[in-house]
Amino acid sequence: MEALADSEFRHLILLPGNRNDPLCCDLRTNTFEIEVAGKPLTITKSLEIILLRLRSSSHSRALWVDQMCIDQTNETEKSAQVQKMRSIYSNCTRALVWLGEIDDQIRREEAENAFTFLEYVAANFVNTSEGLRRPIPQRPKFMESMESFKAAMRALNTIGVNQCSWWHRVWTVQEAILPSDLIFVWGPFSLSWDAICPAISNKGSIEALNFMTQEEYTTAIGIGGVHRLLTHLAWVKCAKKGLTPMRSSILWRNRAATDPRDSVYALTGLHTANTLPRSSKCDYSLDMNQVFVNFTLDLIYSGKHAKSGDLCPLILDPWQEDTEGTPALPRWTVDMRSSPAYDTNPWRSYRHYRFYKANKGLPITDRPEYTGESLRVPGVLVDAVEVLGDGYVCRGDNASLFPSPRETIISWWKLYSHKKNQHLPFDLSDIPPTSCGVYGEFCSLLLGDLLYFSKIERWLRTNIEEMRKVVCYLRTGEGDLTREQLGLQLKNRRFFITREGLIGLGHLETTPGDEVWVLNHGRVPFTLRARGSPTTPSEKKGEDYIFVGHCYVQGIMHGLAADGERDVTDLEQRILCLY
Known part of the structure; x- marks a missing residue:
C-alpha cells in the first residue's frame, strides 16, 4: 500500500455486485486510486458482513472504513490519519453504526419490534415532556402481549450494553458523537439517531419509561437492559453538545482497544487539537506509559487552568491494585487502560471537587x-x-446492591470516640437529636458536607436537618436518608x-x-x-x-x-x- 502525503486520506469505493459475488473494492485518495479487487486483503468477519449489506447491485458507494483506509502496519501514517479522524467523522454525509447481524435465536419480527419499541419510547417522551403538543403515538401491537413484549426485549438486549461489543470499544466513541447524521444498522433494519434522540433524557434515562405499566417497566429494565442502553445513549447526547476532557475521560475510561495507547488517542478527536496538545499528536512511537503520563498532564492543564494547572485529574483513582493497573506507571497518572476494581465513584468525586x-x-x-x-x-x-x-x-455501580454501611460506620464511631477520650455512647443510642459538636462533625464527614437537593437541582452544604437523618439511620437502620445515599459517599x-x-x-x-x-x-x-x-x-x-x-x-x-x-x-x- 503506497504511503499517503500529509494532506491526503483514503476512502473506500464499494463496487457493485450481487449478494453472492466476491467483494470488490477500490481505495482512492484525492489524486489517484488503488485497485484492491483481485488482491488478498484480510478484513474482519463483521466488516465483511456489513459490506455485503451495504453493497448495491447497480452502483458504487463511497465509504470510509478505518480498518481498510488506514495502513495499520505504518505507525507514521496511523499517527497522521488518526489526527484527521475528527474532521472525517465531523464532515461525513452519514455515519453507519453496525451493531451486527441478528442473533440466530432471535426472530426477524422480534428484532423489528425492538427497534419499534425505541421509537415508541421516543414518541411518548416527546408528548410527556412537551405537554401533549403532538398526537399520542399508537401503542405497538406487540406490546399487547407480555410474551411478545418479552421476546422484543430479549432481542433488544442482544444489541444493548449488556451483550453488544460495540458499546465497549473506544474507537466507537468518535463514530457515535461527531457525525451530524447517525444511523444504527442491525441486520436488515436501521434506526436513525433523530428517531430515538427524544427518548434520551438529560435528567435520567428512566424518566422516558414513565408511561409503562410496572410489569412492562420491570421487563424493559430486567430483560431488555433498557436503562443501561438509554444511559449510554444519554452520554452520547451530552457529548454531542460538548464535553470537557475530564468528563470524557471519566465516561470512556477502560474502553476496549487492541493498542492500549488508543484508549487515549481515540478520545483526542472529541476535542480541538490545542485542548490536549501532548496527546493530540497521536504519536505511536511513544510507549503506553508515556502516553498516559502525557494525557494526565493535558488534563491538568486543560480548560481555564491551562496556565496555572489544576490537580483535579488526581481524583480519578489513579492508584490501582498491582494485578489491575499498568506496570511501572506513576501512581498519580490516570491509567486509561483499566479502571480500579474498587473505585470511589469518580462522577461523584468530580461533581464534589468544585464545591x-x-x-x-x-x-x-x-x-x-x-x-x-x-x-x-x-x-x-x-x-x-x-x-x-x-x-x-463495594464493587460495581449499583448502590442498592452495596452492603449496609451501618456496622462499618458504627465501628468508625467507636474509634473516634476512643480517640476523643470522651465517654460517648458506642451504640449511638443516646446521640442527641440536634447532632451538635463531635456528633455534627462525624455526620458531616459521612455526608461529605454536601447533599444534592433534587427539588432545586443543586448541591448544597449539609444542614442540621440532614445530620439528624444520619443519626436516625445509625440508630435504627431506617429513615429518609437511605443506605444507598451513604453508600455512594463512602464507597x-x-x-x-x-x-x-x-x-x-x-x-x-x-x-x-x-x-x-x-x-x-x-x-x-x-x-x-x-x-x-x-x-x-x-x-x-x-x-x-x-x-x-x-x-x-x-x-x-x-x-x-x-x-x-x-x-x-x-x-x-x-x-x-x-x-
Missing part, C-alpha cells in the same frame, strides 16, 4: 511541573495518619484519624504514617506516602512521595484557615516530587 476549596489562600504561581521522572508540586503538610478504621468495600473509603485528631476518609490503601497534604493546585486534600531517601537532584529541592489518593478531611475542605485558628500565610510550603 471544595481546601487550597483557599495558597498561591498558585509555581505550577505543577513534570520532570521526566516525577510531578513536582508545591503544598502544605496538614498532619499524618495515626489510626485506621475498616474500609467500606471504597477508609476512615482515619490523624495524630492531631482530624478525621477523614481516604483511599483503601491508606496506612498509618501516610501524610495528609493540601497541594496548592488541588481543591481537595491528598494522602501521600514518603518514598524514602530523595532520588531527584538536590537543586530541585523536592521531597519524594508516592501518591496514594484524594481524601476528605473534616474541617479543612473549605480552607486550611476555615476554623479561624490558622493563618494561611504562616503555613510552611514545600516542594514535593510525586511518583
